[in-house]
Amino acid sequence: xxxxxxxxxxxxxxxxxxxxxxxxxxxxxxxxxxxxxxxxxxxxxxxxxxxxxxxxxxxxxxxxxxxxxxxxxxxxxxxxxxxxxxxxxxxxxxxxxxxxxxxxxxxxxxxxxxxxxxxxxxxxxxxxxxxxxxxxxxxxxxxxxxxxxxxxxxxxxxxxxxxxxxxxxxxxxxxxxxxxxxxxxxxxxxxxxxxxxxxxxxxxxxxxxxxxxxxxxxxxxxxxxxxxxxxxxxxxxxxxxxxxxxxxxxxxxxxxxxxxxxxxxxxxxxxxxxxxxxxxxxxxxxxxxxxxxxxxxxxxxxxxxxxxxxxxxxxxxxxxxxxxxxxxxxxxxxxxxxxxxxxxxxxxxxxxxxxxxxxxxxxxxxxxxxxxxxxxxxxxxxxxxxxxxxxxxx
Amino acid sequence: xxxxxxxxxxxxxxxxxxxxxxxxxxxxxxxxxxxxxxxxxxxxxxxxxxxxxxxxxxxxxxxxxxxxxxxxxxxxxxxxxxxxxxxxxxxxxxxxxxxxxxxxxxxxxxxxxxxxxxxxxxxxxxxxxxxxxxxxxxxxxxxxxxxxxxxxxxxxxxxxxxxxxxxxxxxxxxxxxxxxxxxxxxxxxxxxxxxxxxxxxxxxxxxxxxxxxxxxxxxxxxxxxxxxxxxxxxxxxxxxxxxxxxxxxxxxxxxxxxxxxxxxxxxxxxxxxxxxxxxxxxxxxxxxxxxxxxxxxxxxxxxxxxxxxxxxxxxxxxxxxxxxxxxxxxxxxxxxxxxxxxxxxxxxxxxxxxxxxxxxxxxxxxxxxxxxxxxxxxxxxxxxxxxxxxxxxxxxxxxxxxxxxxxxxxxxxxxxxxxxxxxxxxxxxxxxxxxxxxxxxxxxxxxxxxxxxxxxxxxxxxxxxxxxxxxxxxxxxxxxxxxxxxxxxxxxxxxxx
Numbered sequence: 086x087x088x089x090x091x092x093x094x095x096x097x098x099x100x101x102x103x104x105x106x107x108x109x110x111x112x113x114x115x116x117x118x119x120x121x122x123x124x125x126x127x128x129x130x131x132x133x134x135x136x137x138x139x140x141x142x143x144x145x146x147x148x149x150x151x152x153x154x155x156x157x158x159x160x161x162x163x164x165x166x167x168x169x170x171x172x173x174x175x176x177x178x179x180x181x182x183x184x185x186x187x188x189x190x191x192x193x194x195x196x197x198x199x200x201x202x203x204x205x206x207x208x209x210x211x212x213x214x215x216x217x218x219x220x221x222x223x224x225x226x227x228x229x230x231x232x233x234x235x236x237x238x239x240x241x242x243x244x245x246x247x248x249x250x251x252x253x254x255x256x257x258x259x260x261x262x263x264x265x266x267x268x269x270x271x272x273x274x275x276x277x278x279x280x281x282x283x284x285x286x287x288x289x290x291x292x293x294x295x296x297x298x299x300x301x302x303x304x305x306x307x308x309x310x311x312x313x314x315x316x317x318x319x320x321x322x323x324x325x326x327x328x329x330x331x332x333x334x335x336x337x338x339x340x341x342x343x344x345x346x347x348x349x350x351x352x353x354x355x356x357x358x359x360x361x362x363x364x365x366x367x368x369x370x371x372x373x374x375x376x377x378x379x380x381x382x383x384x385x386x387x388x389x390x391x392x393x394x395x396x397x398x399x400x401x402x403x404x405x406x407x408x409x410x411x412x413x414x415x416x417x418x419x420x421x422x423x424x425x426x427x428x429x430x431x432x433x434x435x436x437x438x439x440x441x442x443x444x445x446x447x448x449x450x451x452x453x454x455x456x457x458x459x460x461x462x463x464x465x466x467x468x469x470x471x472x473x474x475x476x477x478x479x
Numbered sequence: 480x481x482x483x484x485x486x487x488x489x490x491x492x493x494x495x496x497x498x499x500x501x502x503x504x505x506x507x508x509x510x511x512x513x514x515x516x517x518x519x520x521x522x523x524x525x526x527x528x529x530x531x532x533x534x535x536x537x538x539x540x541x542x543x544x545x546x547x548x549x550x551x552x553x554x555x556x557x558x559x560x561x562x563x564x565x566x567x568x569x570x571x572x573x574x575x576x577x578x579x580x581x582x583x584x585x586x587x588x589x590x591x592x593x594x595x596x597x598x599x600x601x602x603x604x605x606x607x608x609x610x611x612x613x614x615x616x617x618x619x620x621x622x623x624x625x626x627x628x629x630x631x632x633x634x635x636x637x638x639x640x641x642x643x644x645x646x647x648x649x650x651x652x653x654x655x656x657x658x659x660x661x662x663x664x665x666x667x668x669x670x671x672x673x674x675x676x677x678x679x680x681x682x683x684x685x686x687x688x689x690x691x692x693x694x695x696x697x698x699x700x701x702x703x704x705x706x707x708x709x710x711x712x713x714x715x716x717x718x719x720x721x722x723x724x725x726x727x728x729x730x731x732x733x734x735x736x737x738x739x740x741x742x743x744x745x746x747x748x749x750x751x752x753x754x755x756x757x758x759x760x761x762x763x764x765x766x767x768x769x770x771x772x773x774x775x776x777x778x779x780x781x782x783x784x785x786x787x788x789x790x791x792x793x794x795x796x797x798x799x800x801x802x803x804x805x806x807x808x809x810x811x812x813x814x815x816x817x818x819x820x821x822x823x824x825x826x827x828x829x830x831x832x833x834x835x836x837x838x839x840x841x842x843x844x845x846x847x848x849x850x851x852x853x854x855x856x857x858x859x860x861x862x863x864x865x866x867x868x869x870x871x872x873x874x875x876x877x878x879x880x881x882x883x884x885x886x887x888x889x890x891x892x893x894x895x896x897x898x899x900x901x902x903x904x905x906x907x908x909x910x911x912x913x914x915x916x917x918x919x920x921x922x923x924x925x926x927x928x929x930x931x932x933x934x935x936x937x938x939x940x941x942x943x944x945x946x947x948x949x950x951x952x953x954x955x956x957x958x959x960x961x962x963x964x965x966x967x968x969x970x971x972x973x974x975x976x
Binding site: 114145146147148153168197198200203205208209211212216221225226228229230232233234235236237238239240241242243244245247248249252253264266268288291292293294296313320323324326327328331349373374375376396399400414419424425426428441443444446449450451453454456457458459460461463 | 501579589593594595596597598619639640642646647651653654663667668669670671673674675676677678680681682683684685686688689690706708709712729730732733735737738774775777778779781782834835836838863866867868901902903904905906907908909910912918921922923925926927930931932933934935936937948959
């Protein structure tokens, strides 16, 4: 496959200029952990792998500046060494596509807006990208945002860039807000709740003084005799213990709580937050108003899905064996009925060729979004057909 | 006053009566104001050094009216300046002589509250504090708390990405808004975001928040509400100088504590505040820190002890911990009254808003002192110490010829200094007109043009709040130009503007 590996922002500008001249389109790739996401396409790959490394990290300022191709695992190890963390809890998509973990890059997880269980209370990638340097579809290097935690100077382009999937530019450097890692984290759980009760328990916990940092639910399944609803309490030990004492009272009518050991807890959070172990050819994630989650899951029950809830119900992971477009339509309809959205994460190429990965936007919003993309990429050099079915051949 | 606004369009001014009549056809009754005396209350916002009565004021009551007003103005080439409560400190709502001022004050309804999903849906004219007041009976609140929260509207907060003293822990407006309904300059109504997190597609909501009224007019806002912390405690610590206070702040954060608020005041600000509110601030210290923690009582007790220990290790000379709510509020009373308090020791003051990396604080304060000597104007410092957001208050007397201009020049030098040490022009007040001409200090022409192209995607005729944020107005056609090779535009099937 055609692949370019720029070593500098200038190389990247040259790659864009070449593509403009030659009529080629560019797929910006971090580690390729999400390469199987979106419609099949045949674009020229620009690998960011050679643009890696830390530029500046001052833990007391809560700010980290890093090159886009730096492996996520390296960034996490670096900040963990200073008792800090990426609060949006990004995760590696590789295993979801049958690849080993380790390929994900910091640029990739931010560009894809990847956030884990803590998203519900700590914010997403969008909330932690303070600034960036990028190369636009005009082949120009530009910066936006800044390297301080509080800034409103100019448009908040980092918000646009986070979750843009490489469609408005190729980030070369990212400045991220980092936060202290909690000194203690415990997971307490209730077993045996159905989806409705689990949502109710999570909503009550998230709306309480227990200050849970994450709440998730894994139903019973082939390898799990009873459903389990998880609550994470994190912070300084006296605070965690005080809040751990609040939860059993708060949730007394839902059942008894037990504290999980760290291994069991980690595996369950991995399932709820990153769909680990949700087998099925087709994997969806539904972003919903949390209270709508039980209804959406019930509506899709006929497909016999494997599923889990995170973000207090605001995220439903849903794995199906049914590879037909008709089933996909049902998932989209259930998400829309819940006033939410459905994203197709994993599917055979045949399905990805006909079902767009992202939930369709209202026509006026789609048109506005297209105008904004053209503002960064007037010639469409980053329009590789990953998200727009009609153009997948172009 | 050194900021120049674009020359008014005489052809539009000549049509004033006809424009008023047409807009009365959309917003009947008293919703269109054209009497010169009645326009006067709208002539400035919180940046009161700048005044300009608008051509007309329109006060719509429905989204349909907003849409029709914008559509009509778009078709007729009439500029529009949106306004919430008019508390902007950067001139974001400063009227233009040839523009319609679109006041959103009649959008005052709370539309829905959902405690299960922890969201409130409100109209943009609802005040920041009113959201909290609406949900507090159920133990919830809306976290961002700009000092003007009693008056400022949530629509204005969205436009300015307002912050407040608690935003180190709880985020700015942008981190607490889930969705908006927005009317574009051509009258189109779009909904961005909703009650769910991380919608598919470009985060257009993210760029609307903080866009200073240049991209669209917000007609509905969905915000996150949070359970009110069980308790809060504050500690008031005096240091011999700002350097040791700054070292304390750095160590608090380095030890993993993110306080709910962490505010610093310098000697001038301490004295002004104490004289104004008499809350018992120590007067023989060089810097005062207020550190507030919130959460379960056990957490507050633990953190207050930790913070007292860290303060002691960094040379604190006085320390008082709040024992009840009354005392905690008293600690804050001085800080919250710092601006009016400074207003008592100086006929006028000019509030700056830069952010710096905290580690550069001693150097920045030293150089600011030198600038103060050079300009012959006093300065009082209050700042959000946790996130490095400085609010130097420059003391001047507008009645003395040349002092306002000197204060502005002093302020500009402070902001250049903030950028020079790795910081930014504005941490929470916005660029508006105030810092517009300094934008090139922080951004290259390429960077600014890229931002302006986003403006063009929303408002290609540049009719919405022109003259703000960007120092140079480029026509969108000019910005859209690309270097074209061999006369061929690549991918001709893609739409362009």
